[in-house]
Amino acid sequence: MRPSEDTNSSETSADNVKAEVFSSDEELKTVAKRLRRHIINMTGKAGSGHPGGSLSSVEIATTLYWKVLRHRPANPQWIDRDRFILSKGHAAPLLYAVLAECGYFPVAELTTLRQMDSRLQGHADRTATPGVEMSSGSLGQGLSFAIGVALAGRLNTQSYCVYALLGDGECDEGQVWEAAMAAAHFKVDNLVAIVDNNGQQIDGWNCDVMNLEPLNKKWEAFGWHVIEVDGHDFTQLLNAFEQTKLVKGQPTVIIAHTVKGKGVSFMENNADFHGKAPNAAEVEIALKELE
Numbered sequence: 308m309r310p311s312e313d314t315n316s317s318e319t320s321a322d323n324v325k326a327e328v329f330s331s332d333e334e335l336k337t338v339a340k341r342l343r344r345h346i347i348n349m350t351g352k353a354g355s356g357h358p359g360g361s362l363s364s365v366e367i368a369t370t371l372y373w374k375v376l377r378h379r380p381a382n383p384q385w386i387d388r389d390r391f392i393l394s395k396g397h398a399a400p401l402l403y404a405v406l407a408e409c410g411y412f413p414v415a416e417l418t419t420l421r422q423m424d425s426r427l428q429g430h431a432d433r434t435a436t437p438g439v440e441m442s443s444g445s446l447g448q449g450l451s452f453a454i455g456v457a458l459a460g461r462l463n464t465q466s467y468c469v470y471a472l473l474g475d476g477e478c479d480e481g482q483v484w485e486a487a488m489a490a491a492h493f494k495v496d497n498l499v500a501i502v503d504n505n506g507q508q509i510d511g512w513n514c515d516v517m518n519l520e521p522l523n524k525k526w527e528a529f530g531w532h533v534i535e536v537d538g539h540d541f542t543q544l545l546n547a548f549e550q551t552k553l554v555k556g557q558p559t560v561i562i563a564h565t566v567k568g569k570g571v572s573f574m575e576n577n578a579d580f581h582g583k584a585p586n587a588a589e590v591e592i593a594l595k596e597l598e
């Protein structure tokens with residue numbers, strides 16, 4: 308975790324400890340594996356949920372929360388925190404796993420996913436769960452929300468950055484492109500969008516449902532700085548996030564090429580597991596693969 312830059316904070320030393328523990332590529336891979344195991348266990352126990360798109364975004368979220376974001380799990384409302392907006396809200400299991408592993412709430416609570424009275428509902432609720440910045444689940448809205456948060460930061464002369472994670476299927480929504488146009492128009496350069504480009508959505512391959520290609524040229528035409536990476540490669544992701552800091556006067560999008568269901572053989576590139584939980588036997592096989 309990147310330490311807060313507020314040296315007056317009593318949380319800084321604790322943050323620094325985590326920064327050292329999770330600094331290497333190998334250690335990030337260990338975190339990623341733990342997050343994947345949580346996703347399998349949570350959705351398996353709940354008997355519902357969205358494992359595919361949670362698994363594809365694991366390295367993106369790990370890089371952000373363990374290497375990029377300035378945040379304080381002990382103080383989720385810290386005014387100068389960087390903001391992470393999960394626009395593809397069905398990937399809530401991933402967000403919960405990340406927040407729990409960072410210390411926003413106990414890891415043991417993850418097993419309450421989707422239960423009555425749990426703080427961890429199928430789609431995240433910012434009024435219920437510490438660390439959740441936006442209630443999402445209705446696709447297409449997160450980028451618009453993120454622009455508002457980024458503009459508020461600019462108006463208040465705050466230095467935080469806003470990161471919004473979108474699905475590629477989500478980019479079929481018209482509102483995404485209205486937001487894309489607005490972000491470039493208002494030169495929102497404290498905003499980074501990440502598109503989890505796993506090639507699939509709820510009903511299968513994007514190219515069959517509603518073709519998005521050439522996705523990079525579309526973002527470019529809308530006035531964005533575009534970076535493309537392997538979305539499972541920590542070095543490429545980290546370099547991309549560092550590069551975004553140098554871009555001034557326009558927003559940046561990172562198109563992260565990923566595999567839906569990444570890490571579990573029978574879920575990879577299998578749209579069946581977009582919104583279907585693994586059964587008990589499948590949980591066992593998946594956890595074996597993720598040892």
Ligand SMILES: Cc1ncc(C[n+]2csc(CCOP(=O)(O)OP(=O)(O)O)c2C)c(N)n1
Nearest residue numbers: 360397444445446474475476477507508509
């Ligand atoms: C406005 C809206 N329409 C439809 C849905 C139902 N839905 C949930 S996930 C999904 C597919 C999303 O695909 P993508 O953005 O590519 O997500 P990922 O592959 O990362 O899981 C759809 C259509 C929704 N949540 N919101």
Ligand SMILES: [Mg+2]
Nearest residue numbers: 475476507508
């Ligand atoms: Mg997708």
